Amino acid sequence: MITRLDPTRRDETARPATPVAIDRARELVEPALHAAVDLLTDSRMRLIAGYQLGLWDAAGERAPGGRGKAVRPALVLLAARAVGGRAEAGVPGAVAVELVHNFSLLHDDIMDRDVERRHRPTGWVVYGEGQAILAGNAMLAAALETLLRDDPHHDRTVPALLACVQRLISGQSADLALERDDTAAIEDVLAMEDGKTAALIANSLELGALAAGADTAVVARLAEAGRLAGLAFQLVDDVLGVVGDASVTGKSSSSDIRAGKRSVPVVAALRSGTPEGDELADLLRAAPPETDVEVERAVRLVVTAGGLDWARREAERLLAAAHQELAAAGLGADTATHDAAQDLAEVLDFLVRRDW
Template sequence: MSIAPVRPASAVLAWSRELVQPALRAAVDRLPAPVRLVAGYHLGWWDRRGRPVEAAGGKAVRPALVLLAAEASGARADTAVPAAVAVELAHNFTLLHDDVLDRDRTRRHRPTAWAVFGTSAAILTGDALLALAAEVLAASEHPAAGRVLTTALLDLVDGEYADLAFERRPEVGLGECLDMVEHKTAALLAAACALGATFAGAPPATVARLHEFGRLLGIAYQHVDDLLGIWGDPDRTGKPAHTDLLSRKKSLPVVAALASGTPFARELSTLYRRSAPPGHEEVARMAELVERAGGRSWSRDESRRLLEEALDRLADTAPAPRPAAELAALADLVVNRDR
């Protein structure tokens, strides 16, 4: 029997989108018309008037993790499509609400949904996507799946609440920041991997190991996301340069820099505590201080260490070779996307 060749991460993402998109569109089509308009705009399917466009809809990493985890556990990918749809709906619920909470006006090179349709419409659309995710899982033959997703979402809300609370606090410990990331970001990636294994009928030990693979990958993902929030190319990120510093967000590299005990940390702390918004020169100086205090190199090193640990957990599941190799390639893309 011939073994299918291992596909590069870009091909895996394209395959995942092709497999999931019809079911995702069918789910969104069940929404009331006003909410469906906002949802489709946010997902990049049409413009603010509902006219079809070719807008970026995101990489859809989480659905790909679901499908590959199912294959790695010995099932066909299409058996886990409902789980992939539910995870993508839940993820976009968080993005719609995040943009409102953070007052971000740009996502994927377009105005955010709340900037176009208003805050209330964006919040209600996020709520609708969350309800739709629960409905998709409820219609499946896996009753435990709903609990996996809701547990992850409760963790996510806990992490989001902590992240917002950090904005009002002058000091945040590195341990607190890592705990927040584990809840806010890692929980949903971990759930995506666990759901794929659950839909494959994998034993609990395999589900747990794939959940741990996703958790570690999620923390690494946030390290890289935080690096991009400071040094990312706007043409690639779809957001203005130095976004996180303009809002004085206490991201992982920033908190690590502030905790370094160096003169650079003290100057950075002074700039972060100012009540007036930072100017262009101040923001550039803040980015330099984070780097000189070691925050940039620490986050980069941590993301690589977490990737290696995640791959070890993946190997512990004795997965099917081809999907395991593709999961590893996808994980590498996630962690090295800032290159």
């Protein structure tokens, strides 16, 4: 039901080239991620965590597949470098955000009854709901343990991660509450997405900057840049949830429409004050559209009521604002930080600029 912030869904078909900084970050973070999972004392929790992270298959054997692109860890490392630190300083934070991201995916899949992720059965389908809830909890605890053990700046990063976790929880809670809520305003949906998606992107930059010892003002600028780009990223996801082609998104076409989800384009259409908006409200009132004909009609109404345009314009505006925040942070005084700041800007672009 829930629009995912999972950048991997288009692994096979994504057209923009993956920035090289993402692959470099993965090489650096991968061993530390394995080490963090290895430190889980319970073998069942280790197995489930590693499966969720794509480290191995359901039986614990090495097997390709199920990996995310790991954009968040890359953002942590780039933020550390962009404020003048070494990429290595960001590794504990990178592991922590990847663990928290996957903790939330594992739990959300249970709540949303999603049965597939990254072309594999979801954790609760493989291991049962109870064990999946527990493994999510263990991953959250492991994220904090990683920072406490390996990040010398954990006095700043641990509270920042916990505050982010509270925002993630709040966003997912709002998402559950908003499902098929006909009274939702765009602001409600945006506030939900701010927690559900933008908070962890913001926190990725925040943890990197904190781990490199950046000033509070610079940390706040980077976090805000991440938040703005994260929200833009979610709006693109929302657009793809209306008009996305199954072959491109890896989900059924118009998946959010089929799920009856009140995403930003849908709510923008419903609140547009147009005849098409009113017609859409009538169509969606009782239940999500079921037949392909109904789905196509709903998509057409969202488009003609201006819902997609609104979301696209807002995503563009947010991305531009994110770049302004980055610029305002005053990064790039020397060549190394300048390059890192450029890489960071490129990854934020990559996050948002998909085919839409």
